Amino acid sequence: MESNLNLPLAKDIEKAYGLICEHVSRTPVLESRSVNRFLGCSVFFKCENFQRVGAFKFRGATHAVLRLNDAEAAQGVITHSSGNHAAALALAASQRGIPAYIVMPENAPEIKKKAVAGYGGIITFCAPTQTDREQTMLRIKAETGATFIHPYDNFNVICGQGTASLELMQQNPELDIVVAPVGGGGLLSGTATYVKGRYPNVQVFGAEPLNADDAHRSLRDRTIYPSIKPQTIADGLLTSLSPLTFSILSAHCDGIITVPEQLIVEAMRMVWERMKIIVEPSSAVPVAAIMQKPDLFRGKRVGIIISGGNVDLDRLPWQR
Amino acid sequence: MESNLNLPLAKDIEKAYGLICEHVSRTPVLESRSVNRFLGCSVFFKCENFQRVGAFKFRGATHAVLRLNDAEAAQGVITHSSGNHAAALALAASQRGIPAYIVMPENAPEIKKKAVAGYGGIITFCAPTQTDREQTMLRIKAETGATFIHPYDNFNVICGQGTASLELMQQNPELDIVVAPVGGGGLLSGTATYVKGRYPNVQVFGAEPLNADDAHRSLRDRTIYPSIKPQTIADGLLTSLSPLTFSILSAHCDGIITVPEQLIVEAMRMVWERMKIIVEPSSAVPVAAIMQKPDLFRGKRVGIIISGGNVDLDRLPWQR
Numbered sequence: 319m320e321s322n323l324n325l326p327l328a329k330d331i332e333k334a335y336g337l338i339c340e341h342v343s344r345t346p347v348l349e350s351r352s353v354n355r356f357l358g359c360s361v362f363f364k365c366e367n368f369q370r371v372g373a374f375k376f377r378g379a380t381h382a383v384l385r386l387n388d389a390e391a392a393q394g395v396i397t398h399s400s401g402n403h404a405a406a407l408a409l410a411a412s413q414r415g416i417p418a419y420i421v422m423p424e425n426a427p428e429i430k431k432k433a434v435a436g437y438g439g440i441i442t443f444c445a446p447t448q449t450d451r452e453q454t455m456l457r458i459k460a461e462t463g464a465t466f467i468h469p470y471d472n473f474n475v476i477c478g479q480g481t482a483s484l485e486l487m488q489q490n491p492e493l494d495i496v497v498a499p500v501g502g503g504g505l506l507s508g509t510a511t512y513v514k515g516r517y518p519n520v521q522v523f524g525a526e527p528l529n530a531d532d533a534h535r536s537l538r539d540r541t542i543y544p545s546i547k548p549q550t551i552a553d554g555l556l557t558s559l560s561p562l563t564f565s566i567l568s569a570h571c572d573g574i575i576t577v578p579e580q581l582i583v584e585a586m587r588m589v590w591e592r593m594k595i596i597v598e599p600s601s602a603v604p605v606a607a608i609m610q611k612p613d614l615f616r617g618k619r620v621g622i623i624i625s626g627g628n629v630d631l632d633r634l635p636w637q638r
Numbered sequence: 639m640e641s642n643l644n645l646p647l648a649k650d651i652e653k654a655y656g657l658i659c660e661h662v663s664r665t666p667v668l669e670s671r672s673v674n675r676f677l678g679c680s681v682f683f684k685c686e687n688f689q690r691v692g693a694f695k696f697r698g699a700t701h702a703v704l705r706l707n708d709a710e711a712a713q714g715v716i717t718h719s720s721g722n723h724a725a726a727l728a729l730a731a732s733q734r735g736i737p738a739y740i741v742m743p744e745n746a747p748e749i750k751k752k753a754v755a756g757y758g759g760i761i762t763f764c765a766p767t768q769t770d771r772e773q774t775m776l777r778i779k780a781e782t783g784a785t786f787i788h789p790y791d792n793f794n795v796i797c798g799q800g801t802a803s804l805e806l807m808q809q810n811p812e813l814d815i816v817v818a819p820v821g822g823g824g825l826l827s828g829t830a831t832y833v834k835g836r837y838p839n840v841q842v843f844g845a846e847p848l849n850a851d852d853a854h855r856s857l858r859d860r861t862i863y864p865s866i867k868p869q870t871i872a873d874g875l876l877t878s879l880s881p882l883t884f885s886i887l888s889a890h891c892d893g894i895i896t897v898p899e900q901l902i903v904e905a906m907r908m909v910w911e912r913m914k915i916i917v918e919p920s921s922a923v924p925v926a927a928i929m930q931k932p933d934l935f936r937g938k939r940v941g942i943i944i945s946g947g948n949v950d951l952d953r954l955p956w957q958r
């Protein structure tokens with residue numbers, strides 16, 4: 319599969335960082351002797367669970383919003399999402415004082431509706447089908463002139479997400495490997511672009527639930543497979559690659575490690591118990607990848623992008 | 639009540655820090671815009687939940703162990719405890735390569751027995767009565783010559799605990815108020831000694847469950863009240879003040895704020911949800927104190943010592 323897409327470079331991520339660094343939190347990198355002993359390597363957790371809105375998504379959304387010119391910005395931004403991207407875009411827009419139109423399925427969890435509304439997002443509910451989502455989005459976009467900000471098939475969003483690994487490398491430059499979770503591929507694309515661009519000897523892996531292994535298969539077979547009704551606890555990793563993320567990962571990613579559900583739950587609980595930080599299931603997937611492939615990581619210095627910490631505390635996976 | 643006790647000074651805590659700083663983790667100080675908005679002040683969380691063994695107790699235990707001369711050390715240390723102090727003393731002793739004898743009630747939770755054993759503690763079980771605890775401890779002490787390390791009625795332990803606020807003040811010197819939880823008073827004594835000694839204009843408050851308000855009553859009435867079967871979720875704060883901690887707090891503490899159980903649970907959940915860190919109920923008590931007395935804290939810069947993060951993830955308070 320050939321691509322004529324404009325792929326980001328490390329310098330685009332550095333420029334993005336210059337634009338957003340005053341708006342995003344510089345999240346800490348945490349280590350734990352106990353975790354290192356358990357995993358058999360030295361792990362550096364880049365804690366985007368401490369990022370504003372509780373997820374790395376705020377980086378990409380902020381960058382996309384700040385890249386709009388004043389005329390575009392005045393008409394606002396729009397997306398269809400029920401997850402962290404919607405909350406991130408709502409907050410990023412409100413920080414610039416512009417409207418964010420969020421199309422959400424009417425059956426989205428109450429907690430997510432409240433989060434988006436709390437950040438000032440203007441919600442329109444739609445039927446819970448892909449068709450109605452997109453039609454509702456297009457209708458409101460036509461009415462308002464708002465700019466559509468895709469959660470990951472977007473150059474500026476990807477550059478924003480890459481700033482997490484830029485900070486990580488500033489904080490811990492001596493890494494051998496960096497691992498990020500992969501759903502639609504925005505975070506992993508930004509990560510691979512930056513790390514491979516500036517530190518070509520560092521390996522970059524994606525980590526993916528075995529039950530949602532479309533990225534693994536897509537890169538292996540060099541074609542984008544859709545992610546069809548995946549059953550995984552890692553609810554941030556349900557989507558499939560896009561043309562842009564597929565192209566970037568084909569160029570820069572050293573591989574995708576797939577992990578079974580049970581290991582994701584075990585890794586998540588291990589991080590909670592030993593690190594004392596709250597990470598969402600999607601963030602436990604890279605940790606599970608280390609447990610899945612111990613030989614690959616043994617004795618290495620490994621950076622992990624902890625993608626977020628938005629978890630329903632009334633429904634923890636080990637209690638189901 | 640007069641005291642001839644030798645009270646620690648700020649310089650004793652500085653000396654303690656010189657001795658232990660390579661052995662303890664320099665824990666981060668975290669902030670959250672969302673929490674600050676919620677509480678109406680700027681809060682700086684000194685994250686001792688990230689300390690080794692998951693609690694500040696490792697500071698005091700390490701200091702007490704390092705203060706032993708070689709002859710004393712060779713005979714080991716002993717304590718009776720089922721909590722964080724036991725785990726901390728076991729690890730501190732194993733780091734120096736000396737034995738730690740831990741007397742635990744036979745009905746202690748399995749998770750705590752495992753933690754102490756995992757850190758190399760030599761456990762002796764006793765009947766779950768204060769009398770049998772002490773007799774068992776004295777018997778083993780006589781047999782081994784081990785030095786008894788009280789969890790808080792101990793000069794060196796208190797100096798060790800004070801190093802958490804020493805680091806906090808290095809990390810965020812512009813505080814108006816510092817709040818720490820109070821059970822036996824070791825952490826609050828170290829905190830008040832250091833902060834009042836070096837920053838006399840900073841206020842230091844203790845925070846205590848209303849259902850275990852013996853420290854509040856003891857300081858008010860100038861006599862040590864025992865803590866009799868207190869019913870509180872804050873299981874680290876069940877003990878009463880000792881002669882030493884009573885004397886220190888009488889000299890240096892600006893007051894104790896008591897908080898109802900419901901507010902402790904609410905504060906704990908708020909910290910989990912907004913900070914994405916795991917704190918134990920005892921650590922939520924100072925946060926609840928801010929919610930209880932908003933006028934006292936409004937607009938101020940407030941340091942909180944997050945005492946620990948050891949929580950049974952199968953039994954969270956909002957699920958009972």
